[in-house]
Amino acid sequence: MARIERFGTSDAISFEPKKHRYTDASGAEYKSVSRLLNSIEIPFDREGISSMMAKGNKIRQIEILDEWDAKLKSSHVWGNWIHDNLENYHKLGTCDEKLKPAVQEIK
Numbered sequence: 107m108a109r110i111e112r113f114g115t116s117d118a119i120s121f122e123p124k125k126h127r128y129t130d131a132s133g134a135e136y137k138s139v140s141r142l143l144n145s146i147e148i149p150f151d152r153e154g155i156s157s158m159m160a161k162g163n164k165i166r167q168i169e170i171l172d173e174w175d176a177k178l179k180s181s182h183v184w185g186n187w188i189h190d191n192l193e194n195y196h197k198l199g200t201c202d203e204k205l206k207p208a209v210q211e212i213k
Contacts, residue, residue: 118131152171152174156170156171187202191209192209
């Protein structure tokens with residue numbers, strides 16, 4: 107069963123992590139920031155740009171794509187860690203010791 111988190115004291119918006127879904131008490135669904143940004147961004151021509159880079163750098167296109175995928179995965183892990191720690195700090199006043207100085211700076 108998915109864990110549902112509630113934000114604020116009024117429980118106005120709930121987050122369901124498994125489905126990455128935000129809803130209010132009436133059941134209305136809200137777009138995540140990621141989905142909202144994706145709806146207004148110009149799509150990245152991954153195949154075309156990696157092909158040009160491969161030719162210019164005299165390497166295989168798959169090497170560039172693999173490097174990009176590794177960076178994407180790393181960014182997701184890092185971003186989720188930051189998000190979880192900021193949320194924990196907001197809710198519980200605790201976070202990873204490595205992040206505590208930065209979190210306290212933005213208080």
